[in-house]
Amino acid sequence: QVNLMESGGGSVQAGGSLRLSCTGRNLHDSVYCLAWFRQPPGKEREGVASISTGAGSTSYSDSLKDRFTISQDKATNTMYLQMDSLTPEDTAMYFCAATYGGSWSRCPALKDINWGVWGQGTQVTVTS
Numbered sequence: 707q708v709n710l711m712e713s714g715g716g717s718v719q720a721g722g723s724l725r726l727s728c729t730g731r732n733l734h735d736s737v738y739c740l741a742w743f744r745q746p747p748g749k750e751r752e753g754v755a756s757i758s759t760g761a762g763s764t765s766y767s768d769s770l771k772d773r774f775t776i777s778q779d780k781a782t783n784t785m786y787l788q789m790d791s792l793t794p795e796d797t798a799m800y801f802c803a804a805t806y807g808g809s810w811s812r813c814p815a816l817k818d819i820n821w822g823v824w825g826q827g828t829q830v831t832v833t834s
Contacts, residue, residue, distance in 0.1 A: 708732050708823045710802050715828030718792055722832075726787040728802030728825060733759075733783050739805050739813035740785045741821060742776060744798035744830075751801070753816020757785065760810030767816065792832045799827040 709731040718724050728740065741756035755766045755776035764776050775788040785802060803821035807814045814820035 708734075708737060708804055710804060710823060710825035712800065712802050712825045712828035715800060715830045717831040717833060720793055720832055720834050722792055723788070723790045724792065724830060726789070726800055726802075726828060726830070728785040728787075730783040730785070730804065733804070736806050737804050737823075738810065739808040740778065741803045741805075741813065741816060742774075742785075742787045743801045743803055743816070743818070743821075744796075745801070745827075746795075746798040751818055754800070755787065756813040756816055758808060758811050758813050763811045763813070765813060765816065789830070792830075794832045794834050797830060797832050799829050801825055801827045 712728050714726040739758050742754040743751050744754055745751040757764050757776045773791045778785045802825045804823040805821045
């Protein structure tokens, strides 16, 4: 059974940066894609970015692509989310997710329904 665990969350001042990590256990070749989602307080969960585990192809939410960068280290089954120029609006619980859908170079859309495996989340709080 695939297991995902996030780390790296915390509190940071506006304008600062954080790097989140997501370590996967029991990942195998059938898991084609990994992603980050976030859920701000009182709001629905939204997709942030995805990466195909094979080709490393990435996709981003249009509103975040200029400040956030997704990457992976296949050797350690770890995915990262580098977040720069953070604002209080980035305050949210951040989740990593995996799916058996997609392909070697293309991931499903960043909608909850397309992603079947979830981590517990890590809290990011940005103060003004």
